[in-house]
Structures are given as C-alpha cells and as structure tokens.
Amino acid sequence: MYEYQIEGGFPIKGTIRACGNKNAALPCIAASMLTEKPVILRNIPEIEDTGVMLLILQALGVEVEKLEHNTWKIQAKEIIRNDIPAELSRKIRASILFAGPLIARTGKAIMLPPGGDVIGRRRLDTHFIALQELGARVSIDSKFEFTANKLVGKDIFLDETSVTATENALMAAVLAEGRTVITNAASEPHVQDLCTMLNMMGAKITGVGSNILYIDGVPSLNGCDFTIGPDFMEIGSFIGLAAATHGAITITGVNEKQLRPLRVGFSKLGIRWDIDGDRLSVSEDQEMRVNTDLGGMIPKIDDSPWPGFPPDLTSIMTVVATQVEGTVLIFEKMFESRMFFVDKLISMGARITLCDPHRAVVSGPSSLHGDHLVSPDVRAGMAMVIAAMAAHGESRISNVYQIERGYEHLVERLQALGAHIKRVDID
Numbered sequence: 001m002y003e004y005q006i007e008g009g010f011p012i013k014g015t016i017r018a019c020g021n022k023n024a025a026l027p028c029i030a031a032s033m034l035t036e037k038p039v040i041l042r043n044i045p046e047i048e049d050t051g052v053m054l055l056i057l058q059a060l061g062v063e064v065e066k067l068e069h070n071t072w073k074i075q076a077k078e079i080i081r082n083d084i085p086a087e088l089s090r091k092i093r094a095s096i097l098f099a100g101p102l103i104a105r106t107g108k109a110i111m112l113p114p115g116g117d118v119i120g121r122r123r124l125d126t127h128f129i130a131l132q133e134l135g136a137r138v139s140i141d142s143k144f145e146f147t148a149n150k151l152v153g154k155d156i157f158l159d160e161t162s163v164t165a166t167e168n169a170l171m172a173a174v175l176a177e178g179r180t181v182i183t184n185a186a187s188e189p190h191v192q193d194l195c196t197m198l199n200m201m202g203a204k205i206t207g208v209g210s211n212i213l214y215i216d217g218v219p220s221l222n223g224c225d226f227t228i229g230p231d232f233m234e235i236g237s238f239i240g241l242a243a244a245t246h247g248a249i250t251i252t253g254v255n256e257k258q259l260r261p262l263r264v265g266f267s268k269l270g271i272r273w274d275i276d277g278d279r280l281s282v283s284e285d286q287e288m289r290v291n292t293d294l295g296g297m298i299p300k301i302d303d304s305p306w307p308g309f310p311p312d313l314t315s316i317m318t319v320v321a322t323q324v325e326g327t328v329l330i331f332e333k334m335f336e337s338r339m340f341f342v343d344k345l346i347s348m349g350a351r352i353t354l355c356d357p358h359r360a361v362v363s364g365p366s367s368l369h370g371d372h373l374v375s376p377d378v379r380a381g382m383a384m385v386i387a388a389m390a391a392h393g394e395s396r397i398s399n400v401y402q403i404e405r406g407y408e409h410l411v412e413r414l415q416a417l418g419a420h421i422k423r424v425d426i427d
Contacts, residue, residue: 003398004411007420008370008391011247011284014417018235018253019045019408020070020228024190026094027167028197028228029053032074033062033101034171035201037223042071044228048405052092059085060098075223076105083110090114092405096127097164099146100171103136109146126158126165134172134180153178153217161186161211161305167194173215174203180215187211188306189258193229200224232258233312234407235280236266237382240316242282243271244323244390249417251280265309265317267291268299269324288365290326298361302331311338315383318342321362322350323390330360341380344373348391370395378406385410389419398426 020043029050032039044050046069054072058064061080065073082102089095089112102109113124128138131146133154139145153176158165166186171194173180185191187209195208201224204216230253239262242249256275266272270287273280293299301321303311314332321328322345332338336357346352348371351363370393375381381403388395397403400423404410411423 002400002423002425003396004385004388004400005422005424006370006385006388006395006397008368008389008393008395010389010418010420011245012242012249012389012414012417012419013247015250015252016238016413016417018230018251019043021190021193021231022047022049022233022406023163023188024193024228025050026053027097027164027171027190027194028226029057029074030094030097030101031171031194031197033057033060033076033079033098033105034175034198035221035223036075036077037221038073038075039201039223040067040071040073040225042225042227044070044072045231045408046070047408048401049092049094052088053094056084056088056095056098059088060102079106082106082108084112086112094164096124097167097171099127099131099144100168103131103146103148104151104172104175107148110143112143123160123162126160126162127168130156130158130165130169130182131172134169134176136172151176151217153180153215155181156183158182158184160184163188163191166191166213170194170198170205170213170215174198174205174217174221175219176215176217178217180217182213182215183211185211185213186305189229189232189255197224197226200226230255230258232262233310233379235259236262236310236313237316237386237407239266239271239273239280239282240320241386241389243269243286243288244320244386246284246286247417248284249282252278254278254280261307261309262313265301265313268301268328269317269320271320288324290321290324290328292326298327298329300329300331303333312379314338315341315379316386318352318360318362319345319383319387319390322352322364322366322368322387324364327361327363330362332358338377338380341376341383344371344384345387347371348387350387367392369393373397375399375402377402382407385414385421389421396424
C-alpha cells in the first residue's frame with residue numbers, strides 16, 4: 001500500500017504528451033475478441049484498468065503479447081471459457097464490455113456485476129435491453145448470464161445515451177444477421193474510436209459521430225492495426241492543473257476538435273489556451289475570473305452527453321473554480337455521489353456550498369491548505385491532486401489505486417513538470 005505525499009504551492013511548468021484515451025482503449029481491447037485474426041492496438045495507456053482488461057482476455061484463453069511501450073498484440077484464436085473470473089469482474093466496470101463480444105463469438109457470457117468507481121447508481125438496464133433486442137437471453141441473479149443461439153439485427157432505441165451500452169450493442173451487432181439501427185446512441189470520441197476500429201476490421205458501421213448508428217452485420221471480421229486517440233479527459237485535467245497552480249504547460253498529441261466542449265467550460269472560468277497543430281499551450285497569463293452570464297448572472301458549468309461538457313471533468317472544474325475570482329455553479333447531472341468529495345475541499349479552505357447531490361456553488365479564490373485526503377474515484381482523486389498542488393503545505397492522498405486506474409505513471413510525469421509529489425509506502 002502507498003499514498004501520495006504532495007507539497008503544494010509550486011506551479012507546474014513543462015511539456016507533456018497526452019496518453020491514449022482510457023475510455024477508448026477498454027472497449028477496443030474487448031472488441032479484439034471479435035476475430036480470430038491478430039489485432040494490434042497502439043497508444044494503450046499503461047494504467048490499472050487496461051491491465052485488468054488484458055488479464056481478462058488471458059483468462060478467457062486469448063493470446064496477449066506486449067510488443068513495445070503502449071502497444072499490444074491480441075489474438076483470440078480460441079476462446080476457452082465464456083465466464084469472466086470473479087476477482088477480475090469485480091475490479092472494473094468495463095468488464096461488462098465483454099458481454100457483446102463473448103455472445104457474438106461463443107453464444108454465451110457469464111460475469112458478476114462489474115466494479116468501478118463509487119459515484120452513485122450506474123444502471124446496466126440499457127445493456128440488457130439492447131442485447132435482448134438482438135436476440136440474447138438474459139438471466140440476472142447473483143451473476144449475469146447472457147445466451148444466444150443467433151444474433152439478429154434490430155432497430156433499437158436506447159433508453160439512455162449510455163456509452164458502454166452503445167459499445168456493447170455495437171460489438172454484438174457487427175456479427176449479427178442483417179441490419180441494426182441504434183438510436184439515441186452515445187457519440188463520444190471513444191465510441192467513435194471503437195467504430196473506426198471495427199470498420200478497419202471489416203465491419204459496416206455508418207453514422208459514426210452521430211446519435212444514430214447503422215450496422216450491417218458481416219459473417220466475420222479481420223484483424224487490424226489501430227491507434228487509440230488522445231485522452232481528452234487527461235488533457236482537461238492537465239489544463240486545470242496548470243491553471244490552478246498558476247503554471248504553464250504544453251500538451252502534445254491533442255485533437256483540437258475533441259477539445260471544443262472543454263474550451264467552453266474553461267472559458268467560463270477565464271482560462272484559455274492556444275493550439276498549434278497537435279500542441280496545446282496554457283500560459284501563466286490567465287484571467288482566472290468567472291465570466292458572468294448576460295445581466296451579471298452566475299454562470300453554470302453543467303455536463304451532458306457528447307458534444308456537451310464531459311461529466312468526468314466536473315470534479316476537476318470544481319477544484320479549479322476554487323482558485324478563480326467569482327462564483328460559479330457546478331451542475332453534475334448524471335451521478336448522485338460524484339460531488340460528495342467537496343467536503344474534503346471545504347476542509348482545505350474552499351468556499352463551496354453543496355446544494356444537493358448534483359449541484360455545488362463555488363466562490364473563489366480560496367487559499368487552500370494541505371490536508372489528509374482519500375480518493376473516492378478516478379476523477380475526484382485527480383481533482384484532489386490538483387487541490388493539493390494548489391494548496392499551501394503538505395497533503396497526503398490515500399487510496400491512490402483509484403487515481404492510477406485512469407492516469408498513466410502520474411507521479412513520474414508530474415515530477416517532470418516540477419511538481420513536489422512522491423509515492424510513499426504505508427503500513
């Protein structure tokens with residue numbers, strides 16, 4: 001066991017490369033099971049979550065080989081079992097993404113309810129409904145069991161714009177008989193990455209990037225060599241870190257189109273950046289003042305399905321807002337427990353009023369001081385790192401396993417930017 005020890009008050013400065021999108025890597029790893037041919041995946045972030053997904057593949061009999069840093073060769077010549085080991089299923093929510101590929105390849109998938117972040121109720125109903133529409137039978141008891149003699153294309157309307165349910169339906173539909181239409185589909189960049197990869201493998205998916213996807217099933221898929229896109233969640237986290245510590249950063253390997261929703265949110269806090277090609281630069285010269293709405297009204301930063309502001313960055317924005325002059329409302333609509341970490345920020349000196357499980361009013365700037373913190377989930381954990389680096393004095397953050405599920409080699413990369421952070425063993 002270990003924790004982070006952080007000495008705050010030091011602005012970051014330097015250049016860092018964006019890692020691959022965690023939320024794209026996870027479904028792409030699962031999708032590699034849809035063919036017997038070799039699949040090469042590049043720019044896979046070296047984090048806890050991708051490690052668990054690769055272990056699940058190996059447990060199912062899939063050949064997994066690391067070719068070089070962030071690059072893996074996967075070949076599912078033979079799938080020797082269709083039940084995911086309990087200890088691996090519990091570790092990660094993305095284990096549910098093996099349902100679609102396992103049903104498509106073997107006609108059966110068995111797993112325990114998945115693990116993941118504790119941020120409130122996270123429905124799985126949409127997965128079950130979509131897979132049932134395609135012909136799967138679902139048994140729900142102490143475990144989930146999916147069976148299907150044959151998958152047949154269907155016109156599906158998802159009852160919520162769920163990213164992982166869209167991905168599961170896609171992976172099942174590409175090998176189903178006939179045409180599938182998925183309406184109210186998620187369209188996030190990670191869903192687009194999965195669609196692009198599947199099309200490279202020979203799938204026939206159109207409507208990519210919209211909320212209506214058309215899939216014409218094919219008898220089989222080929223292998224591919226696919227590169228995961230940059231993680232805009234990580235990029236947003238580093239932008240927030242630079243602003244909150246009054247530092248400067250250059251992030252390479254970015255995709256400008258994916259950052260448009262982020263630019264809208266950060267601009268409300270008086271934070272801007274420049275982009276030249278795939279290089280994003282945040283300077284020390286930031287306004288750091290809340291830009292009020294017309295009439296001087298308090299602005300709102302709220303999340304919504306893509307291309308709205310990403311839910312995963314509301315925790316980051318909450319911390320950044322504590323260092324900005326003015327008042328802003330953070331409205332996180334999706335998860336009723338995500339905002340509960342603000343009590344730790346309040347204990348550090350932040351001026352935050354938690355209105356209800358979804359809304360917090362933040363007034364700044366506040367002078368934060370170090371504290372002992374516990375990371376509840378990936379994004380709140382990173383938000384705590386940012387708060388600790390912006391604070392005066394020493395902070396300790398425990399349960400950092402949660403943070404490292406989503407951020408590759410975080411301590412080493414932050415140290416290279418001048419952060420006073422280290423990993424400390426604890427009893």
